[in-house]
Amino acid sequence: MRILCLHGVGSSGAIFEAQMANLRRELDPSFELVFVDGPFECERGPGVSKYRAGPFFSHTQGYSPLHIAQAVDLLQDLLEDEGPFDGIFGFSQGAALTLSYLYQQQAAANPLGVRFACLFSTAMPCSPDVGMGDTIISKLRALEYDIMDRAKCNGKDLAIAEQEFVDVLQQTIVDAAIHDSHFPWVDMDVYRYGERDTIPRVMYPSLLAQKIEIPTIHVWGQNDFEYMIKMAEVAHSICEESMSKTVLHSGLHDLPKKQTEIKAVLRKIDWAITQA
Numbered sequence: 001m002r003i004l005c006l007h008g009v010g011s012s013g014a015i016f017e018a019q020m021a022n023l024r025r026e027l028d029p030s031f032e033l034v035f036v037d038g039p040f041e042c043e044r045g046p047g048v049s050k051y052r053a054g055p056f057f058s059h060t061q062g063y064s065p066l067h068i069a070q071a072v073d074l075l076q077d078l079l080e081d082e083g084p085f086d087g088i089f090g091f092s093q094g095a096a097l098t099l100s101y102l103y104q105q106q107a108a109a110n111p112l113g114v115r116f117a118c119l120f121s122t123a124m125p126c127s128p129d130v131g132m133g134d135t136i137i138s139k140l141r142a143l144e145y146d147i148m149d150r151a152k153c154n155g156k157d158l159a160i161a162e163q164e165f166v167d168v169l170q171q172t173i174v175d176a177a178i179h180d181s182h183f184p185w186v187d188m189d190v191y192r193y194g195e196r197d198t199i200p201r202v203m204y205p206s207l208l209a210q211k212i213e214i215p216t217i218h219v220w221g222q223n224d225f226e227y228m229i230k231m232a233e234v235a236h237s238i239c240e241e242s243m244s245k246t247v248l249h250s251g252l253h254d255l256p257k258k259q260t261e262i263k264a265v266l267r268k269i270d271w272a273i274t275q276a
Contacts, residue, residue: 001028001273004078004085004114005035006094009123009184010045010056013037016091019255023262027269033089034082039074045093046182047253059097063185063200069128072101079113087116087272092253095119096126099235102212103203104128115276116215118269121228121253122235124172124185125203132201136165141192148174148188161206168204168234175227204234211240215272218244219265221251228253245271 007016013035017024024033038057045056060071075097079085090098098117104127105112140147143156147169158166169188176183190199205211216239220232236246245268249256256262 001030001087002032002034002083002085004082004088005033006059006075006088006090006097007035007038007057008045008047008092008094008121009038009058009060010042010048011091012055012057015048015052016094019091020089022257023255023265026262026266034085036078036082038094042184043182045184046180058184059093063126064198065126065128065130065132065201066197068097068100068126068201071097072104072128075101076105076113083113085114086276087114087118089118089120090122091120091255092123095122096124096231096235099125099203099212099216099238100127102214102216103208103238106212106214107209112214114214116217116269116272118217118219118265118272119235120219120255121221121224122218122232123228124231125235125238127201127203129201130197132203133165133207134196136162137191137196137199140165144192146188147191148177150174164204164206168202171230172227172234173200173202175230176225179225179227202234203238205237208238211238213240213243215275216244217247217265217268217272219247219249219256221253221256222248223251224253243275 005016007013017035038059040058040061041055042058060067088098139162147166150170173185218236247264247268249261
């Protein structure tokens, strides 16, 4: 059982390997975990200990459709060149990229490089499709709507679809930008004034033509930041409910450490393998 392991932003394969140590000890010896570095060197990521030595890496150069398309293509190449793989274990940005890849392949009716995925503390998934949500974004731009305005002082009434879009962004990326200056995606003015092909295309159910159908496991900490919990919830919501499971643990933006919580993840992995 070969598993590709994708780290979070501003991290590395070695750091993710250390994060996975407790879970790895409990895995069946038949599991081969393959840890890789993202292709782009970057600054230390949010939450990465100052005692962790670099270099640090990202799976993307940014979050525009072009950047996500590039990252998806690089992941596809990795799966083909280093595979075969049975599944992906992804953390934070690595988990979000996994969902971007799975949805893109499924929507295009292309074969998937894996049969299941276990996703830890998933960050906000984005699409390489520049058309995703474009009608909503166009209406908001026509209104010059300030997505950063949490007090709703714009003086403009929104239709249901536009309000849902604003709510999703405010509960995730906007909150992250407000609370963490190191969060890698903080320029919300791109939605009002940026070039259309630079605007990140967030993924949530009402924007998608279908849900991700392969077995997925979603694991996040109940004491993580609210905006990160919301991102993980959005990520879970774009997966077919009957083919996804969740595990909540008592930690923060990390992997479970308690034995009972690790065992719960292992049971869900066994379920996913059976389903696959």
